[in-house]
Amino acid sequence: MKISTLIIGFILVSSIFLTACQQTTTQDEITQPRITETPEEEAVAEDVELIAEDEVDIGEMI
Amino acid sequence: MKKMMSILIGLLLVLSVFATAETDTGANVDETEQPEAVLLANEDTAEEETTASTEEVDEEDEGETEDEEDDIEEIEEEYEESETGDEIIDEIEDEEETDGEIEEELEINEEESAEIREAIENIGLRQYILNRQLKQRVFVATIHGEAIILYLQGKEYDTTELEGINDELKEIYKAIDPKTMTKEEFNETVGEVKELVQEFKDAVDELVPEEEKDAIRNRIAAYVRTHQKQIDLLLKKEWKARMLNNRKQLRDSLKAVKEDAKQLRMDGRKLLDAAKRLRNLKAIKNRYKNGTIDATEIKQKWQEETKLYGLARAASVVKNERALLAIGAARIRKAIKEADEDDEDTTELENRLAEINAQIKDFIPGKVTSKEAGAKAAVIKSRLVNLEKNERLTNRIQAARANVAPRAAAKQIQNARVSSAIARRGAAASANTGASEGDEE
Known part of the structure; x- marks a missing residue:
């Protein structure tokens, strides 16, 4: 009786573990693309040096 | 009992085999992918293999081939x-403006234009604009100072210290020559002005109770109105120079992107998505020209769009x-x-x-x-x-x-x-x- 309870427990734990493993694999396949696609950027213009109207601040008299 | 145990062990075995099979299928997906280099290098071998495997083509493969052909047609049509x-x-x-055209639109007169040119030669346009901003700020500070002193004198406060500080600010105002002040001189002056303004503020705090300050602020607002013309003149000069700088910057940046796009066309390529980015940049530039967007906002948008153009171009x-x-x-x-x-x-x-x-x-x-x-x-x-x-x-x-x-x-x-x-x-x-x-x- 004790042995059968042990075996049933073992089977249950195994099935939970195996199911978890399967789910992890499926998740990995979904979230990780097989080929990493890195967007390529070509810089064609230098940064613009725009000046805002409030570049100089000297504080308030009161 | 023994029977039960063997059934359970059997069940366990079946479960493990099933799970292993599932995992293998997932892992093999990558292995089915053949590197492009191998495909290309073994052209002849691949052809022979293709012939041999011809008979093995099943209905599923035919379906995939048709899908791929449809995709190719889509690429072509798109x-x-x-x-x-x-x-x-x-x-x-067509919209590209020369420096002269921008100056004309901003109503920069000959005298102002000459001053700007001299400033560009001496210290650069950016520093000239910062100098103009500083001069305007110091002038406004002295006007505020005068208003505060007049108010406090009316209430019979001792304003000797405040007058001394305000006189120093007036001296600094006179000394600022926007077209020649260098970056170092500018930084030094800003430091000095900030110190004096803080000193003035502290002195007012010592003299005046907090509840009286609203009345002083109202007096300042009224006093500023009497000097509005001078303030506006200083603001206008700074605005013209700033707009000239910013519009020239945007024009040149857009020109660089356009030249790049032109080169793509010269090479016989279509711009595709890059055309949309080019259109967006033109729209942002025009929004600045029309005054519907400020420099801080446009700077961020411009950076984003030029980056997106770079991506779309590639x-x-x-x-x-x-x-x-x-x-x-x-x-x-x-x-x-x-x-x-x-x-x-x-x-x-x-x-x-x-x-x-x-x-x-x-x-x-x-x-x-x-x-x-x-x-x-x-x-x-x-x-x-x-x-x-x-x-x-x-x-x-x-x-x-x-x-x-x-x-x-x-x-x-x-x-x-x-x-x-x-x-x-x-x-x-x-x-x-x-x-x-x-x-x-």
């Missing part, structure tokens, strides 16, 4: 419909190559279809084309960079050329080419016209810029 970019290039060139190089390959593949597909209708055996040809189609489908930005696009496309193109040489296809393709030749010739003439128009405009724009630079000198 490319045909997408914009060349000539229109937006022309629009930008992608368009790859997509142009892919589209040309798709057009070649579609031509072969048509010839194979004709051969099939004439009851010729085309299975091997179809398989070879399917392989090439799969490579074209995989020829996308991210997997192929713009720099390697040309070389990689050449390899696929050589496979297409090899396939075209097949005796079942050659005549059919030549016949199809003969049919489209007149259309292609017309298109070539049109393209040549576009290119020469772009070149003419480019030359005219250079001449204009040269002339305006000459004027400045």
